[in-house]
Amino acid sequence: DAKTTQPNSMESNEEEPVHLPCNHSTISGTDYIHWYRQLPSQGPEYVIHGLTSNVNNRMASLAIAEDRKSSTLILHRATLRDAAVYYCIRGSSTGGTSYGKLTFGQGTILTVHP
Amino acid sequence: DAGVIQSPRHEVTEMGQEVTLRCKPISGHDYLFWYRQTMMRGLELLIYFNNNVPIDDSGMPEDRFSAKMPNASFSTLKIQPSEPRDSAVYFCASSPGHGLLQETQYFGPGTRLLVL
Numbered sequence: 001d002a003k004t005t006q007p008n009s010m011e012s013n014e015e016e017p018v019h020l021p022c023n024h025s026t027i028s029g030t031d032y033i034h035w036y037r038q039l040p041s042q043g044p045e046y047v048i049h050g051l052t053s054n055v056n057n058r059m060a061s062l063a064i065a066e067d068r069k070s071s072t073l074i075l076h077r078a079t080l081r082d083a084a085v086y087y088c089i090r091g092s093s094t095g096g097t098s099y100g101k102l103t104f105g106q107g108t109i110l111t112v113h114p
Numbered sequence: 115d116a117g118v119i120q121s122p123r124h125e126v127t128e129m130g131q132e133v134t135l136r137c138k139p140i141s142g143h144d145y146l147f148w149y150r151q152t153m154m155r156g157l158e159l160l161i162y163f164n165n166n167v168p169i170d171d172s173g174m175p176e177d178r179f180s181a182k183m184p185n186a187s188f189s190t191l192k193i194q195p196s197e198p199r200d201s202a203v204y205f206c207a208s209s210p211g212h213g214l215l216q217e218t219q220y221f222g223p224g225t226r227l228l229v230l
Contacts, residue, residue, distance in 0.1 A: 032217065034217070034218075036219075042223065042224075043118075043205050043207070043221030043222055043223055043224050044157070044205075044207075044219075044221050045220075045221065046218045046219065046220070049217075049218070087157075091217050101159060101162065101170065102159070102217075102219060103159070104149075104156060104157040104158075104159075105156070106156055
């Protein structure tokens with residue numbers, strides 16, 4: 001049970017922004033939102049994560065809704081190398097046996113057109 | 115840093131044979147994870163360790179699968195006997211367990227296993 005909902009696929013044109021949505025309506029107050037992506041024939045790689053505030057790094061931005069029931073990963077200018085499967089994951093930071101566990105769903109397949 | 119190292123990268127074996135997959139986590143990371151990825155089931159967590167101790171093995175499919183972490187720099191995932199349905203890509207990942215990116219997982223390149 002991934003506990004997040006993402007569209008199966010999205011398409012974008014190169015050089016344009018991409019907004020990848022994720023719903024996590026049952027999120028608890030201590031759950032972080034993590035985004036990973038998996039390029040073809042590679043292992044997943046970390047993109048960004050956040051708790052309540054919007055976050056930016058060199059790869060992307062993460063916009064988290066005020067009620068935390070949804071979030072959006074923003075790629076400001078898509079390139080062909082951004083074509084990948086993008087996973088939105090709830091991560092528990094409450095310790096115990098759930099600490100550090102990431103449950104991957106099916107993700108969103110992003111296609112970038114030249 | 116070389117990142118997470120996995121070996122072999124590809125493995126082809128016959129049904130009934132023993133298969134051993136190896137992983138070297140990033141130095142200083144406290145957590146190590148084993149995942150399996152197939153088209154049908156996606157990416158599944160099999161087991162994870164904290165400071166070399168198995169914490170949660172609820173994802174291990176059956177007794178044919180076993181994992182060990184004898185020290186902080188090495189882990190193995192063993193399948194004995196192997197079956198065709200074990201064919202998949204197996205990923206190892208590690209995470210720091212401390213600091214700002216404490217839960218961030220760093221994945222290896224994976225081992226592609228084909229059981230004939």
